[in-house]
Amino acid sequence: xxxxxxxxxxxxxxxxxxxxxxxxxxxxxxxxxxxxxxxxxxxxxxxxxxxxxxxxxxxxxxxxxxxxxxxxxxxxxxxxxxxxxxxxxxxxxxxxxxxxxxxxxxxxxxxxxxxxxxxxxxxxxxxxxxxxxxxxxxxxxxxxxxxxxxxxxxxxxxxxxxxxxxxxxxxxxxxxxxxxxxxxxxxxxxxxxxxxxxxxxxxxxxxxxxxxxxxxxxxxxxxxxxxxxxxxxxxxxxxxxxxxxxxxxxxxxxxxxxxxxxxxxxxxxxxxxxxxxxxxxxxxxxxxxxxxxxxxxxxxxxxxxxxxxxxxxxxxxxxxxxxxxxxxxxxxxxxxxxxxxxxxxxxxxxxxxxxxxxxxxxxxxxxxxxxxxxxxxxxxxxxxxxxxxxxxxxxxxxxxxxxxxxxxxxxxxxxxxxxxxxxxxxxxxxxxxxxxxxxxxxxxxxxxxxx
Amino acid sequence: xxxxxxxxxxxxxxxxxxxxxxxxxxxxxxxxxxxxxxxxxxxxxxxxxxxxxxxxxxxxxxxxxxxxxxxxxxxxxxxxxxxxxxxxxxxxxxxxxxxxxxxxxxxxxxxxxxxxxxxxxxxxxxxxxxxxxxxxxxxxxxxxxxxxxxxxxxxxxxxxxxxxxxxxxxxxxxxxxxxxxxxxxxxxxxxxxxxxxxxxxxxxxxxxxxxxxxxxxxxxxxxxxxxxxxxxxxxxxxxxxxxxxxxxxxxxxxxxxxxxxxxxxxxxxxxxxxxxxxxxxxxxxxxxxxx
Numbered sequence: 001x002x003x004x005x006x007x008x009x010x011x012x013x014x015x016x017x018x019x020x021x022x023x024x025x026x027x028x029x030x031x032x033x034x035x036x037x038x039x040x041x042x043x044x045x046x047x048x049x050x051x052x053x054x055x056x057x058x059x060x061x062x063x064x065x066x067x068x069x070x071x072x073x074x075x076x077x078x079x080x081x082x083x084x085x086x087x088x089x090x091x092x093x094x095x096x097x098x099x100x101x102x103x104x105x106x107x108x109x110x111x112x113x114x115x116x117x118x119x120x121x122x123x124x125x126x127x128x129x130x131x132x133x134x135x136x137x138x139x140x141x142x143x144x145x146x147x148x149x150x151x152x153x154x155x156x157x158x159x160x161x162x163x164x165x166x167x168x169x170x171x172x173x174x175x176x177x178x179x180x181x182x183x184x185x186x187x188x189x190x191x192x193x194x195x196x197x198x199x200x201x202x203x204x205x206x207x208x209x210x211x212x213x214x215x216x217x218x219x220x221x222x223x224x225x226x227x228x229x230x231x232x233x234x235x236x237x238x239x240x241x242x243x244x245x246x247x248x249x250x251x252x253x254x255x256x257x258x259x260x261x262x263x264x265x266x267x268x269x270x271x272x273x274x275x276x277x278x279x280x281x282x283x284x285x286x287x288x289x290x291x292x293x294x295x296x297x298x299x300x301x302x303x304x305x306x307x308x309x310x311x312x313x314x315x316x317x318x319x320x321x322x323x324x325x326x327x328x329x330x331x332x333x334x335x336x337x338x339x340x341x342x343x344x345x346x347x348x349x350x351x352x353x354x355x356x357x358x359x360x361x362x363x364x365x366x367x368x369x370x371x372x373x374x375x376x377x378x379x380x381x382x383x384x385x386x387x388x389x390x391x392x393x394x395x396x397x398x399x400x401x402x403x404x405x406x407x408x409x410x411x412x413x414x415x416x417x418x419x420x421x422x423x424x425x426x427x428x429x430x431x432x433x434x435x436x437x438x439x440x441x442x443x444x445x446x447x448x449x450x451x
Numbered sequence: 452x453x454x455x456x457x458x459x460x461x462x463x464x465x466x467x468x469x470x471x472x473x474x475x476x477x478x479x480x481x482x483x484x485x486x487x488x489x490x491x492x493x494x495x496x497x498x499x500x501x502x503x504x505x506x507x508x509x510x511x512x513x514x515x516x517x518x519x520x521x522x523x524x525x526x527x528x529x530x531x532x533x534x535x536x537x538x539x540x541x542x543x544x545x546x547x548x549x550x551x552x553x554x555x556x557x558x559x560x561x562x563x564x565x566x567x568x569x570x571x572x573x574x575x576x577x578x579x580x581x582x583x584x585x586x587x588x589x590x591x592x593x594x595x596x597x598x599x600x601x602x603x604x605x606x607x608x609x610x611x612x613x614x615x616x617x618x619x620x621x622x623x624x625x626x627x628x629x630x631x632x633x634x635x636x637x638x639x640x641x642x643x644x645x646x647x648x649x650x651x652x653x654x655x656x657x658x659x660x661x662x663x664x665x666x667x668x669x670x671x672x673x674x675x676x677x678x679x680x681x682x683x684x685x686x687x688x689x690x691x692x693x694x695x696x697x698x699x700x701x702x703x704x705x706x707x708x709x710x711x712x713x714x715x716x717x718x719x720x721x722x723x724x725x726x727x728x729x730x731x732x733x734x735x736x737x738x739x740x741x742x
Contacts, residue, residue: 047568047569049569051568051569222712223714224714228673232461232705232709232716233708235461258580262582263589265582265589286573290580446580
């Protein structure tokens with residue numbers, strides 16, 4: 001008798017187990033809906049050399065998720081949850097943390113990841129595990145030149161930022177003629193950049209575009225962002241006596257450049273920086289009033305005229321500015337927090353709903369398919385441009401350096417923002433500009449060569 | 452011409468800082484004959500102390516030397532008493548002290564990491580971004596002061612070593628420990644004093660360079676390498692050698708940075724280092740280890 005009972009119980013258990021394991025049909029109304037769990041991994045450096053920027057980015061991501069969840073989640077019914085990992089500003093740690101999130105937390109999507117070097121190492125992990133890397137900040141061109149299928153970047157690649165600064169100068173020919181008495185194409189340009197993949201890509205964009213217009217690049221100098229002394233770089237640039245300085249650095253070296261440039265009496269009529277270490281609150285805190293009138297090329301319009309957005313997104317923008325200002329005491333007008341907020345919004349508001357509608361599930365494959373199929377209009381993205389991504393089959397060839405990129409949003413562009421009273425304001429292009437750009441550093445600026 | 456003078460001036464100012472970093476290391480090596488691998492980490496501690504004294508108590512970094520120097524003397528005495536002294540006079544003293552100081556360095560780095568995270572911290576004093584103009588040459592205010600203080604410390608140290616009784620004792624111990632003991636010199640006391648002075652000097656160096664650099668838990672690693680290169684270049688244990696070595700490396704980096712590229716500057720300074728070791732293996736001023 002005992003034996004029979006055991007056998008019956010065993011059979012019952014097995015049946016329960018089999019039924020439990022059976023997969024529910026995908027698009028089966030409410031039953032399927034209950035299964036959709038939107039859980040992602042977020043990797044940012046919140047300690048180490050890049051902590052100041054990584055923390056601002058992480059805050060931007062959290063605020064976007066918080067705002068979406070308050071309205072019930074994605075499509076108003078799927079709340080977002082995430083696991084966070086600190087990459088400690090180290091590519092190897094970033095990769096191992098991403099691996100951990102994928103294997104032990106089972107996330108189908110990784111979002112992040114601040115630096116290009118960290119993005120590159122996470123991209124390898126994502127490719128191997130067939131998990132989507134929604135890269136929101138690693139800008140170096142070579143990230144998407146390996147033909148990978150699982151890494152996607154919505155922002156413009158770094159060489160596009162470098163090209164934008166030169167295009168901006170060329171677009172101001174009349175003003176330059178009037179002030180310096182020579183045509184824009186006769187300007188003497190100095191390019192100074194940190195020697196990592198990001199700084200090098202921006203400088204490549206600077207140099208290639210300068211060459212296209214026949215500008216005279218007198219100095220093209222790379223330095224290590226870990227360097228403790230930039231005086232030799234500054235002396236070299238000073239000796240070339242340039243009309244334009246195109247500078248790409250991270251925060252600490254950006255502040256040090258400013259400090260030592262003042263100490264060595266370096267002066268220049270036009271100075272354009274490239275995002276990275278300049279378009280961030282930590283830079284303003286480090287240099288104070290010296291930030292004013294600095295132009296910075298950013299992957300997002302940091303403080304745009306919101307007429308360029310749809311009504312829904314204009315409202316989201318207002319809410320973001322309000323919340324951020326309430327929480328941190330300063331508005332979110334730097335590329336780091338703004339870009340992560342804008343792209344997290346884009347991902348959960350435009351991409352993920354499309355994935356769920358098409359496949360009824362939130363998996364790496366459904367998200368990747370949705371990204372490749374996406375064609376988001378510019379007004380539905382706070383980034384200021386639409387979204388359409390290149391694929392391994394149809395890579396996008398950039399017009400500046402002629403490289404092939406897969407998973408790149410080829411509708412992306414770069415913007416010019418400028419500091420006024422310590423706050424960044426979008427000044428270019430015109431449809432998103434809030435103020436008119438001041439091209440020449442005013443005489444009051446310590447680095448200005450203008451009278 | 453102006454450019455050339457500017458390169459020399461900037462190089463000397465940088466070299467002055469390098470020399471300042473190496474003095475303490477050299478003193479300890481010259482007298483006690485131990486290699487202090489935690490040297491750079493004491494520099495880091497000095498920098499953090501300065502940072503917090505400035506941000507929390509509003510104490511000027513140069514004034515904070517007056518607090519940091521005695522505090523680090525105390526730290527040096529304790530570390531010598533409990534970590535270094537038990538290893539002296541035993542088998543494998545050199546290897547053991549290297550391992551002990553390297554371990555101490557890791558402890559200090561991780562302590563800093565735990566307490567203050569790995570963020571970069573910098574302070575802004577009224578000298579930040581300022582400079583003195585001299586015949587068209589710009590001298591960074593912060594670095595000029597660091598240079599002046601470095602020279603002052605070097606002169607004071609030189610005076611103590613050459614003209615005072617303690618200095619004579621230190622030199623005697625450095626030259627022949629056994630003979631010094633036979634002459635009635637308390638070697639243990641001299642060792643303690645030298646070690647404490649070496650630590651205090653690097654702590655003070657930390658205070659002096661804080662206005663021009665950043666502080667983070669592993670900042671010592673960069674300067675440690677530099678200090679060792681300079682000490683070996685100048686001649687292990689040679690006090691004037693460290694000064695000359697520091698200035699030489701500063702000049703080479705400055706020239707190479709402008710003439711070639713800043714990325715290659717360190718390559719050039721290391722090439723000079725190798726060259727001098729080939730030509731004069733004991734270092735520029737080296738005559739074996741002595742002060």
